[in-house]
Amino acid sequence: MTVAQEATKTFAVVARRERTPLGDAFNQLLKHKLAVTGGIFIIILILAAVLADFLNAYTIQGYQAELERTNQPAYAKQTLQDNNARPWELSSNPNLEGFRYWLGADNLGRDLWSRTLYGARVSVAVAVVAATVSLLIGLTYGMIAGYAGGRVDDLMMRVVDFLYGLPVLIVVILMQVYFKALGRRGGAEGFVGMILDLDQAMGGLLFVFIALGAVNWLGMARIARGQTLSVKQKEYMEAARAIGVRTPTLIVRHILPNILGPCIVQETLQIPGYILFEAFLSFIGLGVNAPTPSWGIMINEAYQGLRSYPHALFPPSIALTLTVLAFNFLGDGLRDAFDPRLRE
16 A cells, blocks of 8 residues: 555545534535525625725715715715716716716615615624524523423413414514604603613614514524423433533533524524514614615615616615525525435
8 A cells, every 4th residue: 555545544534533513514504505605695795784884885986075074974875966866877966076876876866885785784783683682582491491391381382372472563563663652752861761872873773673582582482492302301411410410501511502503593594584574664664763774765765766766676675685595595505404314
């Protein structure tokens, strides 16, 4: 046997020894072309949202100073000079000589490329925050119910069943109507006033997070409970209890690591729903506050002039569609990769 053949054999043996379930899942994920494409798009979307201050048309073309002089918030990107400008049209504002609207402008003369870019921040924030809140609340609630069992489990899951029976859409709309009325009234002091000020500073996103987080953890709680019931019957759990391992340690070190993967995969599949929910709330005027750019608000504003200025509808609609598809593809790929029954 030559040295090269012996080295190859040694490397193969080491590679087989170093195989892990996580590594196998990652390799399986890389074989899922749609999931990889979706993941790349999501990474680009996150980078675009984070770097929106440097990628918007105003900054790239050197007109950030004009925005500061006109005292407009950066995310509004408002010129009020070129209403419904067509794609690639030059600005008629003397102070913006040579400025070109890459995707056109809306009915208030705001650059659609810049607003679509800043709207990605809202969608990314909703995806991250809503998924995190749902995962934390649902995972904790489900683990406690599943591990406790008996009457505690029955009582906790009946609460979930009752909340499941409520019309989620109507509940969220009523919550947003109340929050919006509270914000318009203003003048509140103490903790309520602090919450209102924080929501105003976030462009209305705080109340969107609260509304989404209040109802979207129920499915995760059921999944976490089912996974916990399965794991706590395993032999190593019986052995750990036999040697006197305490309950908090059992949950954190033995149950949580074994159920976290499936729960994260399931939560990834729910993210497109959160993004669409926020877009719908913004579309009907119960989402973020104007002039904060949200794809739902942009679609609402664009459809009213659809016949005369259809170009205003395309950027937010295409961005929303591609983002939802990307998260769906990634979620499907993660599900296939982490479920051994679905692996090739």
